[in-house]
Amino acid sequence: MVFALSLADTLTDYTTCYAEQMGLGKWEISVAFAPLDDTEAATWADPNYYLAEITYDTAAFERRTDRYVRWIVAHELAHIELWELGELAAKYNPEWGLRLEEQAASRIARWVALRGVCGSPIPVSR
Numbered sequence: 001m002v003f004a005l006s007l008a009d010t011l012t013d014y015t016t017c018y019a020e021q022m023g024l025g026k027w028e029i030s031v032a033f034a035p036l037d038d039t040e041a042a043t044w045a046d047p048n049y050y051l052a053e054i055t056y057d058t059a060a061f062e063r064r065t066d067r068y069v070r071w072i073v074a075h076e077l078a079h080i081e082l083w084e085l086g087e088l089a090a091k092y093n094p095e096w097g098l099r100l101e102e103q104a105a106s107r108i109a110r111w112v113a114l115r116g117v118c119g120s121p122i123p124v125s126r
């Protein structure tokens, strides 16, 4: 896939746009890029100060579709919204709690990202 913007710019734009649409406007969300082990993106959040950071491993997105990139962005943003719930669930049952929070993030991402209302679709060339 060839991205109209650089992949980093696309991920940053989608993060900003979907954060706004998901009602995360009061959060200060930084975007970082770094190689990650066994995942394409990782999120950290501090709900007390409305601070969050999403790290994307751009190499992991090189062959992904626009739809998938949007889904990952919305999924990571959903982790911010669910952060406290995830911590609480993990406290009572680490395996089950984290799995439930992960599933909730994926469901939210499907609802939000697949509407495709942020940015123009990334042109695909083969």
Ligand SMILES: [Zn+2]
Pocket: 075, 079, 102, 105
């Ligand atoms: Zn996740």
